[in-house]
Amino acid sequence: xxxxxxxxxxxxxxxxxxxxxxxxxxxxxxxxxxxxxxxGLANLIVVVALYKMGAKDALLLSVTRIVLSxxxxxxxxxxxxxLAGGLLSLAVxxxxxxxxxxxxxxxxxxxxxxxxxxxxxxAMLVVETFSVAYYVPVLLIAGVxxxxxxxxxxxxxxxxxxxxxxx
Amino acid sequence: MSYKENKSPxxxxxxxxxxxxxxxxxxxxxxxxxxAGHLFTSQKxxxxxxxxxxxxxxxxxxxxxxxxxKINGGTNTVQIENGKVKMAAANCPDxxxxxxxxxxxxxxxxxxxxxxxxxxIVDGEEAELDAVTN
Numbered sequence: 541x542x543x544x545x546x547x548x549x550x551x552x553x554x555x556x557x558x559x560x561x562x563x564x565x566x567x568x569x570x571x572x573x574x575x576x577x578x579x580g581l582a583n584l585i586v587v588v589a590l591y592k593m594g595a596k597d598a599l600l601l602s603v604t605r606i607v608l609s610x611x612x613x614x615x616x617x618x619x620x621x622x623l624a625g626g627l628l629s630l631a632v633x634x635x636x637x638x639x640x641x642x643x644x645x646x647x648x649x650x651x652x653x654x655x656x657x658x659x660x661x662x663a664m665l666v667v668e669t670f671s672v673a674y675y676v677p678v679l680l681i682a683g684v685x686x687x688x689x690x691x692x693x694x695x696x697x698x699x700x701x702x703x704x705x706x707x
Numbered sequence: 708m709s710y711k712e713n714k715s716p717x718x719x720x721x722x723x724x725x726x727x728x729x730x731x732x733x734x735x736x737x738x739x740x741x742x743a744g745h746l747f748t749s750q751k752x753x754x755x756x757x758x759x760x761x762x763x764x765x766x767x768x769x770x771x772x773x774x775x776x777k778i779n780g781g782t783n784t785v786q787i788e789n790g791k792v793k794m795a796a797a798n799c800p801d802x803x804x805x806x807x808x809x810x811x812x813x814x815x816x817x818x819x820x821x822x823x824x825x826x827x828i829v830d831g832e833e834a835e836l837d838a839v840t841n
Contacts, residue, residue: 646727653734677738677745684734
């Protein structure tokens with residue numbers, strides 16, 4: 541019973557943090573002149589949750605975050621894009637983390653890359669063309685870079701969270 | 708799962724692993740392949756060059772056929788070669804258009820100001836095909 545309460549409390553904190561990060565990101569867009577490329581600050585929380593609370597909670601957190609921030613800051617349609625990116629990214633991260641051969645950096649980079657891949661796939665289905673494929677290299681490289689940045693911050697956060705058990 | 712395992716061995720190994728680097732390089736390699744593929748296919752499906760004289764389109768030519776010809780009553784010579792088009796000769800004093808590199812990509816243009824000639828790459832119907840091929 542007590543364990544469940546702790547988990548619920550942490551989940552609330554993480555959801556709030558992820559929402560705040562989504563908001564901060566809309567305030568200070570990480571604009572580098574490439575459409576569709578952003579830092580994905582909220583993914584930081586998803587990565588940390590994946591490590592501290594496990595894949596199931598990270599999934600729940602990710603979906604909650606996307607649906608809520610979608611309704612608050614963006615349109616219904618953007619939820620579709622975000623879900624595709626977020627779920628694919630989380631699935632890949634969970635698998636890589638489970639394999640144990642990658643550090644937070646690698647897991648986060650893969651997450652960044654597949655986040656973009658998921659969104660691109662939805663874009664292709666929506667526009668019904670493969671001509672967006674020329675955009676793949678840009679998104680892949682952007683995914684590696686943003687994923688690495690998120691990985692660095694996640695690593696620091698995990699170090700400091702260290703011994704605290706969240707689940 | 709959480710406490711003990713996270714602390715002792717994992718803590719030390721929390722740095723950048725070799726596998727992470729391999730992953731990053733792999734992704735870069737894949738994007739390189741995509742980029743190369745794009746360069747290759749976009750060259751193959753080279754579009755159409757539009758020749759404008761004094762603002763009017765006088766001719767649109769496929770870039771697949773190689774040829775060289777004079778336009779505007781002989782003042783300029785246009786050359787199409789390897790899916791690219793360039794101004795081979797012009798009678799103007801500055802020769803800027805002649806020195807410009809051959810163009811092949813959508814939206815690129817060569818302009819000869821003294822003779823009011825514009826060579827512009829447009830892709831007309833080719834764009835549709837570009838999306839469907841493969």
